[in-house]
Amino acid sequence: MLPGLSSKKSSGCRLLSIAKRLNITHFSSGISHRLPQAYYLRRFHIYRKMSTEANFQQLFNKIDELKPRFIERLAKAIEIPAVSSDESLRPQVIKKAQFIAGELQKLGFSDIQMKELGAQPPPVADPNLPLPPVVLARYGSDPAKKTVLVYGHYDVQPAALEDGWATEPFKLIIDEEKQLMRARGASDDTGPLKGWLNVVEAHRELGLDLPVNLVTCFEGMEESGSIGLDGLIAEEAGKYFKEVDAVCISDNYWLGTKKPVLTYGLRGCNYFQITIEGPAADLHSGIFGGVISEPMIDLTKVFSSLVDSRGRILIDGVNEMVAPVTEKEKELYEKIDFTLDEMNAASGSQTCLYESKADILMHRWRYPSLSIHGLEGAFSAQGAKTVIPSKVVGKFSIRTVPDMDSAKLDKFVIDHCDKVFASLNSPNRCKTELIHDGNYWISDPFNASFTAAAKATKAVYGVEPDFTREGGSIPITLTFEKELKTSVMLLPMGRGDDGAHSINEKLDISNYMQGMKTMAAYLHYYAASKEK
Numbered sequence: 001m002l003p004g005l006s007s008k009k010s011s012g013c014r015l016l017s018i019a020k021r022l023n024i025t026h027f028s029s030g031i032s033h034r035l036p037q038a039y040y041l042r043r044f045h046i047y048r049k050m051s052t053e054a055n056f057q058q059l060f061n062k063i064d065e066l067k068p069r070f071i072e073r074l075a076k077a078i079e080i081p082a083v084s085s086d087e088s089l090r091p092q093v094i095k096k097a098q099f100i101a102g103e104l105q106k107l108g109f110s111d112i113q114m115k116e117l118g119a120q121p122p123p124v125a126d127p128n129l130p131l132p133p134v135v136l137a138r139y140g141s142d143p144a145k146k147t148v149l150v151y152g153h154y155d156v157q158p159a160a161l162e163d164g165w166a167t168e169p170f171k172l173i174i175d176e177e178k179q180l181m182r183a184r185g186a187s188d189d190t191g192p193l194k195g196w197l198n199v200v201e202a203h204r205e206l207g208l209d210l211p212v213n214l215v216t217c218f219e220g221m222e223e224s225g226s227i228g229l230d231g232l233i234a235e236e237a238g239k240y241f242k243e244v245d246a247v248c249i250s251d252n253y254w255l256g257t258k259k260p261v262l263t264y265g266l267r268g269c270n271y272f273q274i275t276i277e278g279p280a281a282d283l284h285s286g287i288f289g290g291v292i293s294e295p296m297i298d299l300t301k302v303f304s305s306l307v308d309s310r311g312r313i314l315i316d317g318v319n320e321m322v323a324p325v326t327e328k329e330k331e332l333y334e335k336i337d338f339t340l341d342e343m344n345a346a347s348g349s350q351t352c353l354y355e356s357k358a359d360i361l362m363h364r365w366r367y368p369s370l371s372i373h374g375l376e377g378a379f380s381a382q383g384a385k386t387v388i389p390s391k392v393v394g395k396f397s398i399r400t401v402p403d404m405d406s407a408k409l410d411k412f413v414i415d416h417c418d419k420v421f422a423s424l425n426s427p428n429r430c431k432t433e434l435i436h437d438g439n440y441w442i443s444d445p446f447n448a449s450f451t452a453a454a455k456a457t458k459a460v461y462g463v464e465p466d467f468t469r470e471g472g473s474i475p476i477t478l479t480f481e482k483e484l485k486t487s488v489m490l491l492p493m494g495r496g497d498d499g500a501h502s503i504n505e506k507l508d509i510s511n512y513m514q515g516m517k518t519m520a521a522y523l524h525y526y527a528a529s530k531e532k
């Protein structure tokens with residue numbers, strides 16, 4: 001099976017040798033062991049029997065049987081447009097939290113708490129805008145069982161029909177021909193979040209004991225940088241999350257479309273905005289064009305100084321912080337099941353900047369990238385409006401990697417924008433600020449949790465998963481690891497071509513069904529493992 005099955009209970013030397021094999025030099029934290037080995041051995045004897053493939057068959061059949069109900073329930077959650085970045089939709093985000101709490105209650109979860117996080121900090125239009133609550137709940141509290149915290153987010157990215165969606169984004173559409181479900185949040189992350197609830201439901205329907213105690217941590221600000229969640233986790237580490245042995249996050253995707261993966265690394269994300277303002281109001285370009293200084297022209301100059309068309313970041317000091325590639329690391333990429341064709345299929349184009357698999361993967365996983373996302377305040381409709389916008393707010397983000405220092409990065413970026421703007425000699429005003437940030441994360445993929453997930457993947461898909469890193473970010477991952485002193489494992493449900501954050505987001509029905517089976521099997525294998 002997997003080489004080097006072990007956990008972080010082993011000595012530091014062992015961990016170091018695993019790190020060497022994977023060529024990881026940036027473990028984000030250590031793991032403490034709070035209970036003696038005998039305790040876990042006892043748990044192992046209790047649950048070993050339940051974790052046999054025979055029991056899985058019963059569970060898998062039940063999940064299959066409940067498929068129509070599970071799809072219908074997902075459709076109900078999807079209907080709530082919980083877009084965390086749109087202040088006007090904040091009541092909908094809160095409504096979705098309440099909806100999920102109601103579902104948890106119906107399923108027999110206990111100690112359900114809607115943790116309030118206060119008002120959203122600036123920059124924000126409404127200074128009293130409430131952050132959406134974090135939904136905490138428990139299923140079981142048997143001291144003889146291990147406790148798994150499952151994290152997910154119920155907020156989603158914006159979506160509108162006019163962006164080019166084939167169908168209404170907040171209505172779950174079943175494409176019978178392609179056997180997939182299309183809607184905003186289907187894959188990121190309402191589908192996987194509902195998956196955990198469905199796993200509990202399948203156990204209940206069978207009268208089967210859940211092999212672990214489950215704790216939920218479902219947030220509503222992930223797509224906006226998980227604002228407020230760090231503090232809550234720190235606060236609850238010794239309280240609500242006290243007994244947590246492992247954290248499992250299902251909020252990412254397979255690398256491609258065929259092979260299941262387990263993910264042990266993420267890039268971070270620092271998100272910035274540049275505000276440039278000048279005239280008191282939008283102006284007629286025939287009257288004022290060529291006579292006044294235009295904020296939009298200044299912004300394009302600053303934007304174009306950030307990155308070149310080959311994706312190279314042009315800000316002094318940024319690339320210098322990146323950990324160098326070693327020869328051994330290069331070998332890792334060759335073993336990963338992925339092709340340029342898959343990359344092109346996922347982007348729906350032939351616009352990839354690299355040809356070799358290693359280059360693509362390295363630029364997705366271990367190098368930083370800078371993306372320009374858009375702007376507020378400028379004309380963006382069809383037709384030709386001859387206006388000079390008086391104030392524009394440009395948005396861009398940098399995906400961060402080991403060994404980049406987040407605070408240093410912020411300084412480099414802000415200094416750079418200030419310097420470029422100053423060089424324009426513009427009478428306009430310019431301000432660059434950080435909107436939110438979240439750290440990169442890299443972990444040990446040979447601990448008990450990853451091992452259990454690998455066995456679960458094999459039991460469901462019949463293949464060993466690839467171990468991958470991911471270019472996206474889940475800002476809270478490192479916080480869980482540090483504050484709870486537990487391992488974190490990423491168990492993706494969807495595929496690399498799901499179109500998360502894009503138009504026509506989808507989740508293949510087979511990924512939903514097999515994903516839930518994998519989640520269930522993971523809980524059983526993890527419960528049965530000797531190690532934490």
Ligand SMILES: NCC(=O)N[C@@H](Cc1c[nH]cn1)C(=O)O
Nearest residue numbers: 188222223224225251269472473
């Ligand atoms: N499924 C994970 C995901 O989409 N994460 C977001 C997180 C984020 C960071 N800043 C804003 N959102 C991502 O864009 O990677």
Ligand SMILES: [Zn+2]
Nearest residue numbers: 188189222251
């Ligand atoms: Zn997500």
Ligand SMILES: [Zn+2]
Nearest residue numbers: 188223500501
């Ligand atoms: Zn997302």
